[in-house]
Amino acid sequence: MKKFLKWTGIVLLSLVLIVLLTAWYFSSSFNNKFEKVYSLKPAPVSIPTDSASIARGKVLSVGCAGCHGPDLGGKVFFDDPNIGVLPSSNLTRAVGSETEGYTDEDFVRAMRHGLNKKGNPLMVMPSESIGELSDQDLGCLIAYMKSLPPIDRKFEKRHFTFMSQVLAGAGMFGNLFPYDIIEHDKRKNLNAPPIGNSPEYGEYIVRSHGCKGCHAANFGGGKSPDPVSPPVPNISASGNAGKWTKEQFVSFFKTGKTPDGRLPNPQFMPWEGLGALPDVEIESVYNYIQSLPPAAKQQ
Numbered sequence: 001m002k003k004f005l006k007w008t009g010i011v012l013l014s015l016v017l018i019v020l021l022t023a024w025y026f027s028s029s030f031n032n033k034f035e036k037v038y039s040l041k042p043a044p045v046s047i048p049t050d051s052a053s054i055a056r057g058k059v060l061s062v063g064c065a066g067c068h069g070p071d072l073g074g075k076v077f078f079d080d081p082n083i084g085v086l087p088s089s090n091l092t093r094a095v096g097s098e099t100e101g102y103t104d105e106d107f108v109r110a111m112r113h114g115l116n117k118k119g120n121p122l123m124v125m126p127s128e129s130i131g132e133l134s135d136q137d138l139g140c141l142i143a144y145m146k147s148l149p150p151i152d153r154k155f156e157k158r159h160f161t162f163m164s165q166v167l168a169g170a171g172m173f174g175n176l177f178p179y180d181i182i183e184h185d186k187r188k189n190l191n192a193p194p195i196g197n198s199p200e201y202g203e204y205i206v207r208s209h210g211c212k213g214c215h216a217a218n219f220g221g222g223k224s225p226d227p228v229s230p231p232v233p234n235i236s237a238s239g240n241a242g243k244w245t246k247e248q249f250v251s252f253f254k255t256g257k258t259p260d261g262r263l264p265n266p267q268f269m270p271w272e273g274l275g276a277l278p279d280v281e282i283e284s285v286y287n288y289i290q291s292l293p294p295a296a297k298q299q
Helices: 002-035 051-068 104-113 135-147 162-169 199-209 211-215 246-255 271-275 279-290
Strands: 076-080 084-087
Touching (some): 002 162, 051 135, 051 271, 199 211, 199 271, 246 271, 246 279, 271 279
Antiparallel strands (some): 076 084
């Protein structure tokens, strides 16, 4: 009996050690990711200075406000005692901010490739979609950011609970570092179709706004990649939103209200970014989605 208990204890202790070592490995993998340095010189993008281009950049920046705040001076992206605290970057290049001293090249590196000035990968920075902006639109967006007055705003430093570090390192929160999934060699000399309500232009808007990241490639929705978000609706021709008229589709993005009066949470459905665009560009998104085969309905 003593021999059995002895070996049982050894086995249990071994299992505990394996679990602890595995947890340490995943936690370390996650934390080490922030310290990696990648050497990448982005392809140059011309940054305009005229008022019309800056105005276009202001329109394109509305989608950034959901994470970086209405004035792009940064905000606490999330603060959850079970996960940790993550502030978003202050994009106004204020003294002491993450973007202080950013050059045009640094902004392009961050937006197109998901790397900061030092070459460290950025966490939950949607460069995989924003980086799809045409050179012209990206130039306008950067021009607008450079025009912003510096905002002095300080935040608590980024930190995560040990359990959230383990889960993140194990991939339970999806891919948190877009640098790993971007085809960097293709991020140069990007052009957009002529502005209009064509499906081709709509595909460009969808791509650069990351719509398929949540709604899936066929717009059929399903389980959200974000563990705290509700299921994503089917907005293809087979879903409820696919039955909306073009006018109702545009109205939703302008008001945030569905035809039946519902007000989706902008935290999970960031309609403001698309809603800031001219009607004709929103119509192009509708026409693009309607041009695709309807997604199979969820069982």
